Amino acid sequence: MNNKVIGFAALVFVLMAVSCKEKDQFSEIKIDEKNNMVIANDVVTGEVTKIKTTMKPEDYPQIEIENKGEFDFGNINEGDKVEHVFxxxxxxxxxxxxxxxARASCGCTVPEWTKEPLKVGESGEIKIVFNSAGKPGQQSKTVTLTTNTESGHELIKFKANVIPKAK
Structure with missing residues (x-):
């Protein structure tokens, strides 16, 4: 009997959570008519969600990242903090x-980026700082950019060969 009550209570809780999620999913919703998209903050996660409306592919902003968004730090010593600006x-x-x-694939990398909207022809920067402490050997990392381009995201990749500390 006790298991039935607990099971029923859990079912009611899940159903309430799902129904509330649909109604009150976003705490803040902004309509960006110029870029034909909706930007919203999710109540539960606090993450920014972008909901695009239908546009022709040629109407979306397009991003071009220098060096095709790839960089090689080469050989660095374990414990070094290195940075690169894309x-x-x-x-x-x-x-x-x-x-x-901008989200890094691990906590060892911190991205900083231009947050202001860029008009056609304007440029911005994404600075990444990689902390090699505790990361000996060949390292390959990514930073995922959430954008208002047609795909909605872009990848930046970098690598380094981290020389272990002498013991």
Whole structure:
């Protein structure tokens, strides 16, 4: 009997959570008519969600990242903090380019980026700082950019050969 009550209570809780999620999923919703998209903050995760409306492919902003978004630090010593600045440009035909978020594939990398909308032809930067402490050997990392481009995301890749500390 006790298991039935607990099971029923759990079912009711899940159903309430799902129904509330649909109604109150976003705490803040902004409509960006210029870039034809909706930007919202998720109540539960706090993450920014971008919901695009239907546009022709040529109407989306386009991003061009120098060196195709790849960089090689070469050999570095374990414990070194190294940084690189990727330059990027809005090469689309219309619409402002917005980099909404930048997330590294691990906690050893911290990205900082231009957050202001970039008009066609304007440039911005993404600085990555990689902390090689405790990361000996060949390292390959990525930073995922959430953008208002047609794909909605772009990847930046970097690698380094981290020389272990002498013992």
């Amino acid at each position: 330059k990027f440009k809005n090469v689309g035909k219309k619409g402002d380019l917005v980099v909404v978020d």
